[in-house]
Amino acid sequence: DTEVTQTPKHLVMGMTNKKSLKCEQHMGHRAMYWYKQKAKKPPELMFVYSYEKLSINESVPSRFSPECPNSSLLNLHLHALQPEDSALYLCASSQDPGRPLHFGNGTRLTVT
Amino acid sequence: ELKVEQNPLFLSMQEGKNYTIYCNYSTTSDRLYWYRQDPGKSLESLFVLLSNGAVKQEGRLMASLDTKARLSTLHITAAVHDLSATYFCAAENTGTASKLTFGTGTRLQVTL
Numbered sequence: 001d002t003e004v005t006q007t008p009k010h011l012v013m014g015m016t017n018k019k020s021l022k023c024e025q026h027m028g029h030r031a032m033y034w035y036k037q038k039a040k041k042p043p044e045l046m047f048v049y050s051y052e053k054l055s056i057n058e059s060v061p062s063r064f065s066p067e068c069p070n071s072s073l074l075n076l077h078l079h080a081l082q083p084e085d086s087a088l089y090l091c092a093s094s095q096d097p098g099r100p101l102h103f104g105n106g107t108r109l110t111v112t
Numbered sequence: 113e114l115k116v117e118q119n120p121l122f123l124s125m126q127e128g129k130n131y132t133i134y135c136n137y138s139t140t141s142d143r144l145y146w147y148r149q150d151p152g153k154s155l156e157s158l159f160v161l162l163s164n165g166a167v168k169q170e171g172r173l174m175a176s177l178d179t180k181a182r183l184s185t186l187h188i189t190a191a192v193h194d195l196s197a198t199y200f201c202a203a204e205n206t207g208t209a210s211k212l213t214f215g216t217g218t219r220l221q222v223t224l
Contacts, residue, residue, distance in 0.1 A: 090155070108152075
């Protein structure tokens, strides 16, 4: 069982929809991450929050908007996505930046 | 820019055999990680290697790091079917804690 919880597990959305992915951890970790993984490809870093502040944004399109309401929660707001954005979105956390990552089970997103 | 390459991309091996997966990275890295991913699942942390000459073992898997050669290996001893999965190495960008660059992944299939 993972200690990083992601919801929903699956999401199908149209290109005009607005949805949010949620991630929660209660391990007291101070760094949280969003990764995107396409089929049979390695994960690609999207965002890093360190001590609730956005520390890394890997030039992700603005249709993806991260939010860190507190040290335990991380959201990814989605708006006007494209079919090529369909992927597995993985949340991860670590005790501090540079410590091993603990991944959630991911949200499998399909954009129609 | 840090680049991480793994080989082979696909490995089919018989139970009981030994094999090695190789991970090369292009520039100095602070840490080297190995992860396992089962189909449709999240990533499970296997090893963190912090210094030159580091060797870690867990069950039938052993990982090592040679920072001078910028090479890490994951050695599989007497493979069993349960080890079938995709294995990723990931290197951490020096000076940019939390930013992992993943290798291409090695899909391991252990046959009876």
